[in-house]
Amino acid sequence: MNAYRNLTENINKFLTEKYEKDDAGNKIFSNLQSILHFEKACIFYINEDKLTPIYTYNFSTDETDAINIKGLLQYSLNETLFVNNCPFAKLLITDDTPYTEEENNIFKTCSFITANIIKEIELKDIMKMQVKALQDGIVEINGFNKIIKEQNKKILEADKVKNKFLSNVSHELRSPLNSIIGFSDMLISEAFGNLNEKQKEYVKDIQIAGIHLLGMVNEILDISKIESHAVKMNYSTFDMNLCLTEVLNILKPLYLKKQIAINNRILPDTLIMADYQKLQQIFFNIVSNAIKFTSEGGKIEITAKSTKKYITVHIKDNGIGIASKHHKKIFKKFEQINPSSTEGMNSTGLGLTITKELVKMHNGTIKVESELTKGATFSIKLPIKSIVA
Ligand SMILES: Nc1ncnc2c1ncn2[C@@H]1O[C@H](COP(=O)(O)OP(=O)(O)O)[C@@H](O)[C@H]1O
Ligand SMILES: [Mg+2]
Known part of the structure; x- marks a missing residue:
């Protein structure tokens, strides 16, 4: 009865223990040993018909390297580990003392638990990688944001220079245009002598062109003033x-x-x-x-x-x-x-x-x-x- 209670407690511990990638091998084997006796143990990934050791206990690298699927049979117990009905790994334990039928069944349960532990570790690992990728992405985005901010600042500065330039140039253009329009008016009024029809027509054209141009210059001057918030009201x-x-x-x-x-x-x-x-x-x-x-x-x-x-x-x-x-x-x-x-x-x-x-x-x-x-x-x-x- 006591042995049975110990067994359930130990299986429970095996099941609920927290496993991290680095210590999972040690923890799995030490929990397993509180449930079953073994001298050596190993967990392999199945890669087509090849076996790649993930965690080993008392096996040398040479030994595990030499084990293939068929070779598993020479050891005491091995079970295939499944996730969603997919075989992905093998759990192997071996001991000089043979295993009873009951121990064999317990091993099957332990294999089932081991399969879940390994998959959980893999999942955690993938999640960690994804979080890392996300964090890297965020760092990259922050980098881009910084560049964009700097460029925005440069654009704003360039805009200020442009607006200042435009307002200076427009100013210089307005005075001669006003002269062109004003003097054309004087010529058209014939206050200083008569013009023939053709001359009158041409002077009017000069004046109209001047008015158009003045309108445009004013628009450019106004927009640059508005955009640089340099407009003051004069009521x-x-x-x-x-x-x-x-x-x-x-x-x-x-x-x-x-x-x-x-x-x-x-x-x-x-x-x-x-x-x-x-x-x-x-x-x-x-x-x-x-x-x-x-x-x-x-x-x-x-x-x-x-x-x-x-x-x-x-x-x-x-x-x-x-x-x-x-x-x-x-x-x-x-x-x-x-x-x-x-x-x-x-x-x-x-x-x-x-x-x-x-x-x-x-x-x-x-x-x-x-x-x-x-x-x-x-x-x-x-x-x-x-x-x-
Ligand atoms: N009185 C109007 N009748 C018809 N279309 C107009 C009139 N006023 C403005 N528009 C339309 O609105 C546009 C924008 O006007 P505006 O900003 O003054 O630019 P612009 O006169 O330089 O084309 C004009 O190009 C024209 O298509
Ligand atoms: Mg217009």
Whole structure:
């Protein structure tokens, strides 16, 4: 009875012991010895018909190397170890004292336990390798992240340099362009002598080209300022009608050339507190688009509606229009719906992006209502007092 209790306890210990790869051989054999007597023991992997020793007890390497499947029979007991019905190893024990039938059965149970112990160790090993691979992967990802961060920093620095360069260059370009436009105006007015028709036409063309170029230079200057967060608001209270009239005067040569009628119906003395130059830029961008995308002989109408707190300016044209699926896209940088139609029209695809930003800076909103071929209405809603309380 006592011997039996010992046996169950020892089998239990064999079963529940913690085995690590390095000490598994010793532990397996020492547990086995508390259950069965043997002089020598070995566990082999089966590799086709070859046996490769994994753990040995009292066997010399020469001996185990010499053992093949058939050779197992010369020793006392051997059992095949299975996992999921697959034979993968052999357990061998041998002793001068022969084994009883009962011991033989106990050996079968021990083989079953050994099979599970070995598979568990293998599984742990695979898991360890996978964890290691994962950790290596993480280290690698962290390495990449570091590189990406460094590159981002460089890109940001390069961007700053680019923005600074652009704002310098644009500045240098604006003054001569203003001279070209201004002096063309003087020539066209014939204040200093008459021009013949051809001369007048050419000077007008020079002026129009100058206006286009000024628009582009302004857009590049504005976007670089916005992107480098260098835009400061300069609020004052002024007449919106006057602000728009000035813009329309600059654009006059463009819309006259296309025989487009512009009707400014904003009432005189419509006061607003805003940034004068930025509002001019907003009007310039939207009206110049309306001119650009309206055919000869078209119409542009500018109206305003006020509530207590807001004024909304509607700039409506009867030009080519914009399909509703493009309404969001056109406010994104460099997006042009039909770039070929604006070819040769000095387009940067930046105008609406800038306009939206400038409107936002006033705590306002901009939206478009349009259908393809049915003209477009851009509506700009601004707080009459734009400064946030
Ligand atoms: N009034 C309009 N009518 C039709 N399409 C317009 C109008 N205004 C803007 N768009 C479309 O939105 C695009 C983006 O406008 P914008 O940012 O000002 O760039 P750009 O004028 O340089 O092309 C234009 O290329 C055009 O496709
Ligand atoms: Mg534009």
